[in-house]
Amino acid sequence: MVVWTSAWLHGAAASDDVLDALHPWAESQEVRAADEELATRLDLPGPDQPPAGPALLLAALRKAGAANGELVLPVPGDVRGLGGAGDFARLALRTGEAAVLRDAGLGLVPQRVAEGVLRWTVFEVGDLPPAEHMPIGEAEHGMSSAMREAASTLIDLDIAKHRPGVREEIASTVSSRPQPPWPQDVPQRPLRILQRASEVEAILWVATDDAPGGALSASASRARTEALRPLFDSVRAARRASVAEMVRVIADRAGKH
Known part of the structure; x- marks a missing residue:
């Protein structure tokens, strides 16, 4: 998700290619916002609405001004990249992975909600600590x-x-x-x-x-x-x-x- 969305946002990949690349992880992908305010701002379904497909997520990322994604792999004792103890950080820590789009102030957390179904929840993450660069x-x-x-x-x-x-x-x-x-x-x-x-x-x-x-x-x-x-x-x-x-x-x- 991090690599393909970054490629799409920079014009180096077609949206259909991004969506196809997600299939190996789950046959069905769905998306929703973590709260109603963010859902309204990004034109995404809210937490109490039926989730949408990932094509709507790409449009939301473009609308939010996203550019480059970052991979976060938190574990207990090492929560670098999460920036605090909010809902995004708690869910990311529970799943052990997340994508951060710093330019847009957004975080995406994948969860397997059923057999063959992967749900991406979009959070507003606000200010995050500077990304740590490791060559x-x-x-x-x-x-x-x-x-x-x-x-x-x-x-x-x-x-x-x-x-x-x-x-x-x-x-x-x-x-x-x-x-x-x-x-x-x-x-x-x-x-x-x-x-x-x-x-x-x-x-x-x-x-x-x-x-x-x-x-x-x-x-x-x-x-x-x-x-x-x-x-x-x-x-x-x-x-x-x-x-x-x-x-x-x-x-x-x-x-x-």
Whole structure:
């Protein structure tokens, strides 16, 4: 959503392409505003009205003066990009993801409300803290370093055990993640890093999923969690940096035409 809406707002993608790109995440997409005042201002359905389709969201973003989107991936203890404890921040933290369109003062939070149905709720977010910029090379290096350190720590703790079929589990987890198309001419490096982040995340979920009969003691489980937390954080940072780099390149190219 962040990359495609940014491409559309800069004239680098057609609206139909944006709508098609959302399909891998859910067959049906719907949109509504978080409150009646915002609904009136953006010509969107309010919280008590039937939601609209995503085409109306694109029109609302244009009307609001949106330009570049930002990806936010909050977790407890790290709510960067949310700007306070309002309704937007609470829902974004609960879902673990959101899109911020700083120029328009809007935030979008996706929720799965039914099988195959993804609802985007639009919030007014007001002033937000300055966006944190992480160079994509730093994010990539951080993920690689965190992976090496986590592997070493788990070995030292003697809780990195062999598990039959683990490669198949990881491959299945990666392949089950939606594979959306991307706008034409987006840079390849952030795409590679996004793919790598998905692979690392799959490894993390397998590493934290105890095989039947192989549950760790409470202390070992805590040690494993502490060892893997920096790697989870680095995956989120790599995703944010990759999306930010794609948006930056799209905006730069649009500015040169």
